[in-house]
Amino acid sequence: MENKSTEFERIISRRDLREIIFGAAGAIAFGYLAYRSADLLTRVSYAWIAASFLWIIYWLRRNSYLHRSPARDQSVGAYYRALFDSYEQQVWLLRTAKLWYVLPIWSGLMLFAFATWRVQHNIGVLLTLLITFNVTFGFVWWLNQSWGVRYLRRKQEELAKLGRAGE
């Protein structure tokens, strides 16, 4: 009973948990690959990606605290403003995802693609890696920037409409 929360809180909590698990798994896997890698540039790229995953966990834990539902025993005016702020905070997180989420991992993967090409001298592999990484991260960028922000803006609008209902 006590674990029940609103739809918005559930979505944000699930997202944070998913990112943290994904980040931890990524950091361990790429950390291990960096440890095992013989080529220096490849090792640097793996280490860079592992560090990016750790950075994402840190950033989410530091900045997503506002997803916690505002206390309901505060005044209605204060609660209304706190709700608005929590949506605003999530919009900001999604808008800046290109910098704290996409850019660190993407740059590590670009370095990895270059390191692979330097070792194998295979242009086909390089192109495949570049296309795969860019399409995947382009999609993640779009998901955050467009779909995610639109969803939150709609929720914010619904909140604002509530105040104007019937006018």
Next chain:
Amino acid sequence: MNDREEFFRRLLTGYGGALQRLVSCYEADAALREDLLQEIYLALWQAIPRFRGDSSERTWLYRIAHNTAISASISRGRRSKREHPIGEHFDPPSTAEPADRRIVAEEERRTLFEAIRQLPLEDRQVVTLHLDGLSYAEIEQVMDVSQAAIATRLSRLRRRLTDSIGVGEKRK
């Protein structure tokens, strides 16, 4: 029974009727009203450990109830637009009253709640709190709006509600 459960039961006994009226001002559909009521009970249960008595029990309860209703309204936002009220249900009027008077009383109550639901959120909250007998000072504590603003708003709302109920009556 521990202190928390006892306090919770006391809240439900003391304010059950008020909470029923409150949800009627947010939701027209009986099933949605029941859902909202359950959510308010849950929010109250969760908030009990944090209750330190800084405000009165009554203002504390109304804050939680209205804030929960705001959250629930946003969550249901898009769903509610697709759903239409199946039927209205209000507290059964006293059976001691003659049947014709009971029907008239219920009809008046239905019209009043309908008119209140058409108001903007803050106005709806002020009216609900006022109808439940909270003083201006208590409404100020619940809403974070000055007493002068509450007085002005209530006087405007009285006129607006009288007009809208009057229009509704004429239509019939």
